[in-house]
Amino acid sequence: MENQKPQPPHVVFLPFPALGHIKPMLKLAELLSHAGLQVTFINTQHIHHLLLPSIDTDALYRRFPNFNFLSIPDGLPPHHPRTFLNIFPSISSATVTALCHMLVSDLSCTTTTCIIADGIMSSSVVTAGEEFGIPVLAFRTFSACCTWANFHLSKLIEEGEVPLQDMDKLVTCIPGLENVLRCRDLPGICRVERAEDPILEFFINEAKAMLRASALILNTFDELEAPIISKLSSLFPKIYTIGPLHALSNVRINVNDDPSPLASSSTSILWKEDKDCITWLHSQPSKSVVFASLGSIASLTQEQILEFWHGLVDSGKSFLLVIRPDLIIGEDSSGNSAQLLTDLQERTKGKGMIVSWAPQEQVLSHPAVGGFLTHGGWNSILESTHAGVPMICWPVISDQQVNSRFVSEVWRVGLDMKDRCERGVVEKMVRDLMEVKRDEIMKVMDGVAEQARKSVEEGGSSYRNLELLIQEIRSMTTLI
Template sequence: MAGDGRSPTTGRRVVMFPFPFASHTTPMLQLAGLLRARGLGVTMLHADFNAPDPARHPELAFVSIRESIPDEVATSADLVQQMIGLNDACEAPFHAALAAELARGGGGQSGQREVACVVVDGQWYKMPGAAGRVGVPALALRTDGAAAFLTLLSTPRLRADGYFPINGMCTRDRLDEVVLGLEPLRVRDLIRVDGSDDETMLHFIACVTDAMRASSSGVVLNTFDAIEAPELAKIRQELSRPAFAVGPLHLLAPAAQQEEQHAPDRGCLAWLDERSPRSVLYVSLGSVATIDLTAFEEMAWGLAGSGVPFLWVIRPGSVRGAGDDDAPPPFPEELIETVRRRGKIVAWSPQREVLAHPAVGGFWTHCGWNSTLEAVCEGVPMLVHPCFGDQTVSARYVTHRWGTGLDVGRVFERTAMARTIRRLMARELGPQAPRERARLLMRQARHCVEEGGPASSALDDLVEYMWGL
């Protein structure tokens, strides 16, 4: 492929702009590889903040927007304020970079634009409008599930119905009330972010949904009909524009199309090789979430008390109050021998390979959408422990829509956690057992990505739509 991102066959290309978090960049890169395989060139605009590594993706052309991120945004502990700040800081540089790409391409065959469209991450609420100002249609790639996105689109109605605090009024007495129109979600499952006030979060959601309705030409979702068909239908009705369910992207795309935030410890695979089939609980709370030292110690006691072998990812800095961010937090002295004998601790893992390993029988997860999809596609039942954002929505779907997992509980208590771990890992049989439900969804996911299957057809429809923009 030419270094300028042009298609070697058609000359037409798509410009893409991921949000600068690894969990958002990876699906964008996966989609880029799939579009390129269908004859479109790809130019990847990117922020210098958390920039992807072009050397890992030589088939794509990368162009920095050369933004300037204020220090208070780059280091903000308030995730919502950080996302707002990134939008503010990147809008003008993105506009300039996209205009330069459009000018560089000139006119294509029969006077068509060489740049067919731009695909921006769904958290870039300022970018669809910026693309429109240079005359390029914009599509949004949602890196959450359809249920989570539908929840965002429904937020004005939810607020009017009193599901969010208004003028200081509290909804605590309604936390376990099922949200009408979004079943099986309860009020407590609606999207919130600890450390961000509700008004700021609701402002951000309004910016995202308003941009989708006013400035986008469609939405691309990393999901599939077998698990979210009703939600996809409602999204299409809400937006009155195309919504393409092209997932699971990681099953369709080459394995190389992935950004790793940390170097994975591949030695854990050899450790798994020595374990019995479906005997190990894999524990990982993702690339962003943190827990306090008390919760960490209760997790450790719960894992020890379960009697189950475990592979535990403890990311540097993921345990608050543990002292040195670069060192693993100290285990209670009474558990050190148990951890050495029955557990394996790593700073980061090759997660897809871990979930696909025959020794892994369960996944204690924060329910980030990438992790949830990866578990679904490998038929691994989940122990859900959502931390913030869309994770509460995905966790509720795992336990009460798909039936592929159990809830670890809102209060960390070692005895209850040990009991739930044993229940998840038990060889329970029957069509409603989490393990059997997980295997059913795995088969449906694999059918979806077969040649001529729903995901392949959706990708073909997406490419045809892009050509017509």
């Protein structure tokens, strides 16, 4: 028994059930497993059944033998039409019960060193961690700037800024952002009709609960968000900034260990990629293509799709447009949407290409891509920034409102098209990004991209912070 090999630290991951949350948490889970830690990644049962077909689990387990997937209920019936918003009321109450049961049953054979939980699941998970004496680290998959804004939601209500009235009024009650955010740039959850909105209250409560975590993990890099990270350090004993995680993973796993793609390609989770677009990009001139993708959650009307399409066509620039099967509102109830997509694909020939889903990281790093029309989700912004591709942001929900303002007015690596969806505006924005303002924007973007790349290289800020996080988790085993 004296010579028995000690068990590695065991980290349990619990992401919020949405693609933008799962991707970075899965990347971190892979990085920790690669470092020799035991990892259990817990999804909801609904996501678990969608996720597994997109992953070569045999290859994953060969590379990461200490990695394991488990699932728990999300509190909704199997055929419920889950949306980003209707999952909130059920997930919190269902999670704490299921997690506690799992800690005493499925995971009882191993000691759980710590739990890394999505920041917007803090209330239930921190409660479970406190019950079992397990440290909880909060992973906020948003930007630091939006995370900081979320800690001031109650203050915004007290100051009468929420519900929103004058959308262009500067917000002055968030320290450090007094001259940055207008009311229209506040997190999407602030666009409510009354201050007692249950979703807004959910986010306020989760932010409070997150303060009980032993550390905060952010998918960002110090050089991009240093002033706001400094503000957050007044709230948390430890902060680990380890982004861009997709790039850090490529450096530490793909390049140093194995040149083949990761078994769990985070770009294809839940959606099948159309890789024919890469062949098409090979035929396009350098920096000539606008890549347009509005993420995995947004829904648009047929009219909005047409405005985007006409704007792209009228700009005269070649474009690669992503139209998910469920992107257009009303597709299930009418054949008009399917017909619209067929018509647009036919009319796009010679001007660009339309696909149902694209390998985004690969597209953004392609030499032919010169601009990115995006919803402004945090993963997309980090991927675009690392690739050095300037952006046009059309935010829809959540953190995207804040992100798009920072892209245009703070980091100055793109343009903000918030709350506008007319073909003339799209055309002008594309021309500005690709021609009129390109030199001005690229001077800044080139520098930010270089900082992003250096941050994940050995010796870089994010590379070092990941090492510190691994050391912190290893040290927890001596306390158990």
